[in-house]
Amino acid sequence: MDTSPYVDFLKGMVKPLLATSVVFMAVALSFVQKLGLGTEMVYAIIRAFLQLSVVGFVLQFIFSQKNAGWIVLAYLFMVSVAGYTAGQRANHVPRGKFIAGASILAGTSITMLVLVLLRVFPFTPRYIIPVAGMMVGNSMTVTGVTMKRLRDDVKTQMSLVETALALGATPRQATFEQVKRSLILALSPVIDNAKTVGLISLPGAMTGLIMGGASPIEAIQLQIVVMNMLIGASTVSSIASTYLCWPAFFTKAYQLEAKVFKQ
Template identity: 85%
Template sequence: MDLEWLLDFLKGMIKPVAATAVVLMAVLLSFVQKLGLEAEMVYSILRAFLQLSVIGFVLQFIFTQENIGWILLAYVFMVSVAGYTAGQRAKHVPRGKYIAGVSILAGTAVTMFLLVLLRVFPFTPRYIIPVAGMMVGNAMTVTGVTMKKLRDDVKLQMSLVETALALGATPRQATLQQVKRALVIALSPVLDNAKTVGLISLPGAMTGLIMGGASPLEAIQLQIVVMNMLIGASTVSSIMSTYLCWPAFFTKAYQLESKVFKAD
C-alpha cells in the first residue's frame, strides 16, 4: 500500500463527505419533529464511515495478496458476525447463534461451491469476498426471521403440536405447518425482490456497475447471477435452520421443551 494510493483514497472521500449534507438534513428534521434520533443518526453515519474505511483498507490488502487463506478468513469472519446477529434476533431459541451460524455457513458455502464449479466466478478475492458478503447478508436476515417465526408459531400453537405428538406424530410431522409458515414468511421478501427487480429499483450491484462505466447489458448479466445466488443461499440456510431448531424445541421423549416457550 503506497502513499500515492492513500492520497487517491483521501481525494475520493471528498464526495462521500459532501454527501453527509443529506444526513444533516435528516438530523435537522428529526430535531424539528422532536423524534430524538439526532444522536443515533450522527453515531450511525460516523460508524459507517469508520467501518467502510477500515474494510476498504483491509480489502485492498487482501486483493493484493491473492492468497486463498485470506479469502477463507474473511468468509469465516462474515459468517461469524452474521450468525451472532441472526442469533440475537432469535434470542429465545437455545443455541440460536450456533444454529444461525451453521445454517448460514451451509447455505452460502454450497451456493458458492456451485458458482465456482460452474465457473460463474473465479476463486479470487476480488470476486469471492463481495459475492460472499451479499449472500451472507441475505442469509443472515432470512435465517433470523425463520428461527424467530418458527419458535413464536410453535409457542402460539402448543396445544395443537402437543395433540399431534400425543397421537404419535414425530416432531417433524407435528410442526410441519409451523415450519412451512416460517419459511414462507422469511423467504417472501427475497422472492418479491426478484419479481420486481429492475421494475421498481435498480439493485446495488447493477447500479454500481453502471455508475462505474459498464454497459447496462453487462450489469444485468451480473445482477441475474446475484439474484439467483441470493435465492439459493437464503433457501438452503433457512431450511437448514429449521432442522437444527427441532432438537432444541423437543425433549428426547418427543415432548415440547417447555422452558423454550416460556413467556418472553
C-alpha cells in the same frame, strides 16, 4: 507526486463527506418532528464511515494477496458476525447464534461451491469476497426471521403441536405447518425482490457497475446471477435453520421443551 493508497483515500473521501449534508438534513427533520433519532443517525453514519474505511483497507490488502486462505478467513469472519446478529434476533432459541451461523455457513458455502464449479465466478478475492458478502447478508436476515417466527408460532400453537405429538407424530410432522409459515414469511421478501428487480429500483450491484462505466447489458447479466444466488443461499440457510432448531425445541422423548417457550 504521492499516489499512495492513503492519499488516494483522502482525495476520494471529499464527495462522501459532502454527501453527509443530506444526513444533517435528516437530523434537522428529526429534531423538528421530535423523533429523538438525531443522535442515533449521527452515530450510525459515523460508525458506517469508520467500518467501511477499515474494510476498504482490509480488502485492499486481501486483494493484493494470492493466498486462498485470506478468502476463507474473510468469509468465515462474515459468517461469524452474521450468525451472531441473526442469533440475537432469535434470542429465545437455545444456541441461536450457533444455529444461525451454521445455517448461514451451509447455505452460502453450498451456493458458492456450485457457482465456482460451474465457473460462474473465478475463485479470487476480488470476486468471491463481495459475492459472499451479499449472500451472507441476505442469509442472515432470512435465517433470523425464520428462527424467530418458528419459535413464536410453536409457542402460540403449543396445544396443537402437543396433540399431534400425543397421537404419534414426529417433531417434523407436528410442526410442519409452523415450519412452512416461517419459511414462507422469511423467503417472501427475497422472492418479491426478484419479481420486481429493475422495475421499482436498480439493485446495488447493477447500479455500481453502470456508474463504474460498464454497459447496462453487462450489469444486467451480473445482477441476474446475483438474484439467483441470493434465492439459492437464502432458501438453503432458512431450511437448515429449521432442522437445527428442532433438537432445542423437543426433548429426547419427543415432547416440547417447556423452558424454551416460557418467555
